[in-house]
Amino acid sequence: xxxxDFTASEPLDKxxxxxxxxxxxxxxxxxxxxxxxxxxxxxxxxxxLVTDVCIKRKIRNYVGxxxxxxPPHNIYVKERGILANVQxxxxxxxxxxxxxxxISQARSYMCQNxxxxxxxxxxxxxxxxxxxEDAAVNAGKKAKxxxxxxxxxxVRGPVQFxxxxxxxxxxxxxxxxxxxxxxxxxxxxxxxxxxxxGEDKAGSGQFGRKHAIPYGLYRMHGFLSPFLAADTGFTKSxxxxxxxxxxxxxxxxxxxxxxEMSVRGxxxxxxxxxxxxxxxxxxxxxxxxxRSGNVKAARHFSDYDLEAPGDGSQPVPGVTAWRYIGTWPxxxxxxxxRFRSAVCSIWPSVRGSG
Numbered sequence: 001x002x003x004x005d006f007t008a009s010e011p012l013d014k015x016x017x018x019x020x021x022x023x024x025x026x027x028x029x030x031x032x033x034x035x036x037x038x039x040x041x042x043x044x045x046x047x048x049l050v051t052d053v054c055i056k057r058k059i060r061n062y063v064g065x066x067x068x069x070x071p072p073h074n075i076y077v078k079e080r081g082i083l084a085n086v087q088x089x090x091x092x093x094x095x096x097x098x099x100x101x102x103i104s105q106a107r108s109y110m111c112q113n114x115x116x117x118x119x120x121x122x123x124x125x126x127x128x129x130x131x132x133e134d135a136a137v138n139a140g141k142k143a144k145x146x147x148x149x150x151x152x153x154x155v156r157g158p159v160q161f162x163x164x165x166x167x168x169x170x171x172x173x174x175x176x177x178x179x180x181x182x183x184x185x186x187x188x189x190x191x192x193x194x195x196x197x198g199e200d201k202a203g204s205g206q207f208g209r210k211h212a213i214p215y216g217l218y219r220m221h222g223f224l225s226p227f228l229a230a231d232t233g234f235t236k237s238x239x240x241x242x243x244x245x246x247x248x249x250x251x252x253x254x255x256x257x258x259x260e261m262s263v264r265g266x267x268x269x270x271x272x273x274x275x276x277x278x279x280x281x282x283x284x285x286x287x288x289x290x291r292s293g294n295v296k297a298a299r300h301f302s303d304y305d306l307e308a309p310g311d312g313s314q315p316v317p318g319v320t321a322w323r324y325i326g327t328w329p330x331x332x333x334x335x336x337x338r339f340r341s342a343v344c345s346i347w348p349s350v351r352g353s354g
Contacts, residue, residue, distance in 0.1 A: 001312030003322050004270065006240030012158070012229040015276040016239070018222030019267040019287045020055075020164070020246055021326075023301050027259015028211050029218065030054045038211040039172045048166035048216045055161055055220060058253050060116050062245040065252055071113040073241065076122055084127030086114075087150035098148050107153035111232045118232035119242065121157030158228035159242065164220035168291055168298060170213045179206040212259055215299045221284055226274045243268065247324060264301045265289075266324040267308060277318025286315040 022029075030050040031037035040049040060075045067073035076086055090109045096102045111118040128147040193201050224239065243266070250261040267287055271277045288307040295303040309321035 003311075003324070004236075006236045006243065009235045009237045011235060012224065012226040012239065013274060015226055015271040015274060016224040017269040017280055017283050018224070018246070019265065019269075019284060020220045020222065020249075020263065021217065021265030021289070022164070022220075022249065022261060022263045023215065023217045024213065024258070025215050025260040025299075026212050027261060028213070028257050029216065029261060031211065031257070036174075036209070036211070038174070039170065039213050039216075041170060041172060042165075046169035048170035048213065048218065050164035050218055050220070052161040052163060052220075055164065055249070056116070056120055058249050059119075059242065059245045062248060062252060063115050063241060066244075067115075067241075073115045074113050076110065076114040076117045082129070083124070084129035084150055087124055087127050087152045088129050088131075088148075090152055091150055098150050100151070103151050103153045106151070107155065110152050111155060115238065115241065117155055117157075118234045119157055119159045119238060121155040121232070123154050124152035125154055127151075155232055156228055158225045158232060158234045160223045160225075162221045164218040166216045166218050167289055167304065168217070170216040172211055172213055175210045175212060177208045177210050179208055182206065210257070212257075214297075217264065217289075217298065217301055217304060219289065221280075223280065243324060262301075263325055265306070265308070265326045267326060268322040268324060270320045270322065272318045272320075278316040283316055283319050286321070 028037070028039050029048070030040050032040045040051070041047065042049060057079075060077060061079075063073055064075040064078070069075055069078075076083070087106070087110070090106045090113075091098055091102070094102070094105055094109055096105060098106075107124070110122070110124060114122075116122070117124075126149070128149050130147055229235070246266055247263060249263050250258070253261075265287075269283045286309050289304055291298050292303055292305050298304065306326070308323070308326055309315035311321070311323040313321050315321055
């Protein structure tokens, strides 16, 4: 059975839920700046956490990269961006002034042109900036001209994610690393020395720390409301872009600190109606994953057993499951084990064959 067509710019007419599975090997999936950038962990349970905003950042980066930051897939929350300046662009494009009476027009413009606004929502009621002419004169300096409130309203997005949680507890390890080249000669607290070539050299190197977990498999849930989608203009085509971004979430987000991160499972649940045909938790609970019984410490995604609905099946009445990523090697191993048990029961001599 083929997957739904998410290429048309048509309004969403159904409710959806998403289950995303991803893992990390020898990396830090989401550092906590208040904890020396160590991986986020629930202090009571030891379960690893990845925030929803971390996942949204990667989606924004992917969509912007693959769509050239061009409308209707421009990105409002860019890294190191100035949001007030983006909101000012909306008023400039519409040829209107921020007089308090044109907020709805500016809000519609932001939803139409910025993928993350109509997907995740945004609070655009604040943000003061100079006029474009004054900003050009004072570029790189503190604002000197009169500022205006470029109010573009508030948008509640139809796409919402929860925190991702690891299936098992994770062990954060702080690896000590050395730095042999310094930015300044005295960064290590010692005076510079003069080499044979007459150039200053650092008296010694420096030590640092790099946090990582050996392995962690994470699960995240997503929710799509067709009612909120109608308000922001989020379409079936946008859902297709979102699913594409989730499939390739880490392909263009590589870094030494992240280690090896991969999407291991992506399941979309499609209700038959706008209101929905079952509570979200009942739908999401149809995807079950647990560490295999004979594995003490998981170090690969194949160390887990997955039980999930088949592609195109209805695990809950009125809800169809679609697998975008989710081919798992474990069922083959389970079948092999059952086959061996059956053989042993018939031919006892096989039991001692190893």
